[in-house]
Amino acid sequence: MNVIKCVGMAALAASLSVSGLVLADDAKPVGITADKMSVTVKHNGADIEIKRNQDTKAVITGDFAQTSRPCPPFCVQPDQVADGVDTIAELGMLDYLEKMSGGDASIVIVDSRTADWVEKGTIPSAVNIPWESLAPDKGATTDDIINILTKHFGVKLADGADAMSVDEAVAVGGDAVGKVFDYSAAKTLVMFCNGMWCGQSPTNIKTLLRFGYPAAKLKWYRGGMQDWSILGLTTVKPNAAAKPAEKK
Numbered sequence: 001m002n003v004i005k006c007v008g009m010a011a012l013a014a015s016l017s018v019s020g021l022v023l024a025d026d027a028k029p030v031g032i033t034a035d036k037m038s039v040t041v042k043h044n045g046a047d048i049e050i051k052r053n054q055d056t057k058a059v060i061t062g063d064f065a066q067t068s069r070p071c072p073p074f075c076v077q078p079d080q081v082a083d084g085v086d087t088i089a090e091l092g093m094l095d096y097l098e099k100m101s102g103g104d105a106s107i108v109i110v111d112s113r114t115a116d117w118v119e120k121g122t123i124p125s126a127v128n129i130p131w132e133s134l135a136p137d138k139g140a141t142t143d144d145i146i147n148i149l150t151k152h153f154g155v156k157l158a159d160g161a162d163a164m165s166v167d168e169a170v171a172v173g174g175d176a177v178g179k180v181f182d183y184s185a186a187k188t189l190v191m192f193c194n195g196m197w198c199g200q201s202p203t204n205i206k207t208l209l210r211f212g213y214p215a216a217k218l219k220w221y222r223g224g225m226q227d228w229s230i231l232g233l234t235t236v237k238p239n240a241a242a243k244p245a246e247k248k
Contacts, residue, residue, distance in 0.1 A: 030054050030232065032094070039094050041101040041125050043236060048124040050094065053232030063120065064195075064229045074197045077222060081202045084215030088190070090231060093221045096190045097125055108152060110191045112201035113225075117194060121235035123228060126192075127152065131200040134207045142167040149211070154187040170211075178212020190219045195226025 030052045031037045038051035059065075080087055088096075093109075100107040111118055111126040118128045129152065132138035134145060142163055149155035157166070161180040169176040189208070193200035205218050228235070 028056065030056060032233075033091070039098055041097045043124040048234065048236065050097070050124055050234040055232075058232055060230055064226050069197060071197075073199060075199070077196050077199065077202055079222070081205050081220050081222075082209055082215060082218075085205060085209075085218045085220055087220050087222050089221070089223060090227065090233070092219070093123070093190065093192070096188075096219070097123075100125060105187075106154070107188050107190065110189050110201075110204070112191050112193045112204040113198075114200070117225075119237075121237055122225070123192065124234060124236050129204065131193075131203045131207070134204060134211075136170055142170060145170065145211070149181060152187075153189060153213075154185045155213075156182040156185065158182045173210065175212075177210060181212055183212060183214055183217075186214060186217050188217045188219065189213075190221060192221035192224040195224035196222055197226070198224055 029037065032039065032050075032052060038049045040047050040049050042048070096107055097109065100109065109123060109126040111122045111128045112131045113122075113128070114130050114132070115128070122128065129148060133140055134148060136145075146157070146163060146166055150157070158180050159182075166177075166180045169180045191201040191204055193202075201220060201224065205220060208218060209215060225235075
């Protein structure tokens with residue numbers, strides 16, 4: 001009996017076409033697309049292969065099997081979180097992951113969820129910036145905000161701005177905040193949380209917009225961990241998840 005080895009979706013299709021064999025569903029490979037089996041990305045300096053669960057009988061269990069949560073706060077999110085902010089899906093996320101892992105330092109993948117959710121697994125290469133860490137009304141300090149924007153997002157303090165002027169601008173809000181930061185070298189942030197019923201990444205995005213962050217440099221993966229899990233895509237556990245550096 002001939003042994004058919006999957007070396008790629010195209011090779012497999014060709015083999016089946018020539019041999020005339022038909023594999024049972026549970027023996028067929030589960031690709032990401034018809035011609036892509038996996039994507040390899042860098043996570044904490046190591047290669048992580050993102051692929052789908054190859055068990056064709058796998059089903060969703062745990063948190064993402066739950067269909068109904070109280071609304072509010074777990075309401076269905078809009079298709080677009082804000083004007084100028086692109087909404088992306090899985091292939092868009094994978095494209096950004098590939099670019100970043102290929103050396104594009106202008107991209108950051110941001111998991112906006114609280115630590116208890118991140119501990120259950122996140123998307124490889126993601127950095128956890130919980131939504132509260134940028135929200136003054138949730139305890140975020142001026143130093144916290146400056147640290148995240150400058151150390152992780154490529155933002156600079158505007159000429160003449162310091163912690164005091166940032167503190168005053170945050171208190172005033174509006175255009176005042178945008179004037180204390182220089183966004184000329186700001187990174188493209190690809191933000192996600194638990195999915196279409198989760199408001200954590202939308203809150204992070206809206207907070208950044210209030211700070212003057214350019215909308216064109218904010219991308220929203222609306223499906224988040226819910227859709228990522230439904231598709232059986234690879235996640236990493238908390239002890240492997242990238243974390244922001246401690247403040248110095």
